[in-house]
Amino acid sequence: MKYEKNKMLTIGQFAAMHGINKKTLMWYDEIGLFSPAAVSPHNGYRYYSYHQSSVLETILLLRELDVSVSEIQDFMKNRSARSLKHLLDEKITELDRHISHLQELRNTMSHHRQNMATLLQMDLSEITFVEKEPCPLITVDISRQVSFEEEVELITAETQKYHLRRLHDASYGSMLPAEHLYQGKFEEYSSLFVELPFPLPEEGFHIRPGGKYLRAFFRGNWEHLPEKYGEILDFAREKGLTLLGHSYETGINETVIDRMEDYIVQIEIPVQHTALLQEKQTNFQPPFRPYDS
Numbered sequence: 655m656k657y658e659k660n661k662m663l664t665i666g667q668f669a670a671m672h673g674i675n676k677k678t679l680m681w682y683d684e685i686g687l688f689s690p691a692a693v694s695p696h697n698g699y700r701y702y703s704y705h706q707s708s709v710l711e712t713i714l715l716l717r718e719l720d721v722s723v724s725e726i727q728d729f730m731k732n733r734s735a736r737s738l739k740h741l742l743d744e745k746i747t748e749l750d751r752h753i754s755h756l757q758e759l760r761n762t763m764s765h766h767r768q769n770m771a772t773l774l775q776m777d778l779s780e781i782t783f784v785e786k787e788p789c790p791l792i793t794v795d796i797s798r799q800v801s802f803e804e805e806v807e808l809i810t811a812e813t814q815k816y817h818l819r820r821l822h823d824a825s826y827g828s829m830l831p832a833e834h835l836y837q838g839k840f841e842e843y844s845s846l847f848v849e850l851p852f853p854l855p856e857e858g859f860h861i862r863p864g865g866k867y868l869r870a871f872f873r874g875n876w877e878h879l880p881e882k883y884g885e886i887l888d889f890a891r892e893k894g895l896t897l898l899g900h901s902y903e904t905g906i907n908e909t910v911i912d913r914m915e916d917y918i919v920q921i922e923i924p925v926q927h928t929a930l931l932q933e934k935q936t937n938f939q940p941p942f943r944p945y946d947s
Contacts, residue, residue, distance in 0.1 A: 661704070662692060668702040672710055687727055688713055712738070719745040758852050765825055769906040773918070781870045781889045784922065790859040792816075792848040793829065798841065809846050816850060825849040827904035832897040832923065835887060840880035847902070863899060867922045871906075874915060882921065895925040 669676045682688040683700065688710060690700035716726050721741070729737055794808045813824060829845040847860065868890065872882040883901075890897055901923045911917060 662701040663704065665690070665700045665702065668706075668710075672707070672714065674714070682713070685723065685727075687723065687730065716741070716745075719749065721745065754852070761852065762824075766909065770910075772920070773907055773910075776871055778871050778873055778918075781868055781886060784867050784869045786862070786864055786867050786922070786924075788856075788864040789849060789862045790854040790856050791862050792850065792854070793845040793860040794847075795845050796843060798843075805846060809848065813848055825904060827902055829900040829902060831900055835883055835897060835901065835923075840883050844900070862902060863924055866925055868895070868897070868925050870921045871918055872921065873918045876919075879919065886921070886923065890925060894928050896928045898924045898926055900924075 663671070665676050665679055669679055679688070679690075679700070679702075683690060688706075691703040691706060692701045693699070694701070713726055713730075716729070717723075721729075725741075729741060792812055794805075794812050796805055796808070800808075809826065825848070827847050827849075828843050829847055830840070830843050834840070834842045834844075845860070847862075868886060870882060870886055872879055887897075889895075901921055904920050904922075905917055906920045907916070907918045
């Protein structure tokens, strides 16, 4: 739409051009924030100049950034490139923080949605294969001597470093070394882990490896969880697979149950074909070091 730049516009035309209500312009005029270029002495009609558009757009932008009317009034009294840059610097920083929070919230919601989708589709008797991407995790070392209360304190202290707003903004779980599974030490967990809803650098954190995983589910009293691991070991043996690294256990239905008897644990363990693993180990050549000879 074209307007003659020297032509005066009615309040309706000017409001329509900027996508706002006429009452907004009237209110801005009443509080002294933004006044028309001219007012008819005969009927009191307000008229605006095209050249006022940039000023109004600045005001509308600041309002959209939740800048208060009083702040905008102060800015308009001392309007300059320096003052506008300073104000926008502050608001962009706030906006970046808000965007970051919304992204974290979306990631948390996506995680819970995935858990609900898994609940609706899973078969507790099945052991399946899944592909996973590498993921940095926060970990806290534990042992059988560490009480549940101490575990809670440890994991709470660790997550507080990352300023989570709520406990369930993150995904929590336990790590059981694969070697302990082969040794029948089903209760000797090595770590608790936290998967945050925002990316972490790989350095300084435990990396849950990418690749092929076995996935299984267990529901009921945790005393019977070793029985599920027995099934997993039998399945891996039948398929010619070796369990690697750690088993990662996470609860997936805490938000929709009232009884712990209905609690479902998702178990994921990285695997590799035993023959391929043995071939790699056989072909492995340690680096030559002159001082070894």
